[in-house]
Amino acid sequence: MSLPEKKTETRGTKKQKIRYVRKHEDLYEVLQKIKLWPSRTGVLHGIKSITRKGAYIEFVTHCGNKLQIKNSKTSRVSRWLRNKWHVRACPRCKVPAWKLEKFSSTSFH
Numbered sequence: 013m014s015l016p017e018k019k020t021e022t023r024g025t026k027k028q029k030i031r032y033v034r035k036h037e038d039l040y041e042v043l044q045k046i047k048l049w050p051s052r053t054g055v056l057h058g059i060k061s062i063t064r065k066g067a068y069i070e071f072v073t074h075c076g077n078k079l080q081i082k083n084s085k086t087s088r089v090s091r092w093l094r095n096k097w098h099v100r101a102c103p104r105c106k107v108p109a110w111k112l113e114k115f116s117s118t119s120f121h
C-alpha cells in the first residue's frame with residue numbers, strides 16, 4: 013500500500029512556455045495564431061473570426077469591428093505585432109490576461 017500523495021499547490025509555478033512564430037510568416041498565419049490585432053491608435057483587439065480574401069485578410073474583432081487589411085508581411089500590423097507595440101488592450105474585446113501574457117512571451121525569429 014502506498015501512502016496518499018500530498019497535494020501540492022502548483023498554481024504560480026507553471027513554466028512559461030514561449031511560443032515561436034516565424035518572423036517572415038504570412039500576416040494571415042500570424043494573426044490566426046495570435047488572435048490579436050493592434051489598431052492604429054495602439055489598442056490591442058481580440059480577433060473573433062478571420063478569413064483570407066485573396067490578397068486581403070478580413071476579420072471581425074470581439075468588439076464588433078469588421079476590418080479588411082492587406083495580407084502583407086511588411087505592413088504596419090506585421091511590424092507592430094513583431095515588436096509587440098500596443099498601448100492598451102481593448103476593454104470591449106475583453107482580451108484575457110493569459111492571452112496578453114502569451115503574446116508578450118511570443119518570440120518572433
Ligand SMILES: [Zn+2]
Pocket residue numbers: 056057058073074075076102103104105
Ligand atoms: Zn476591441
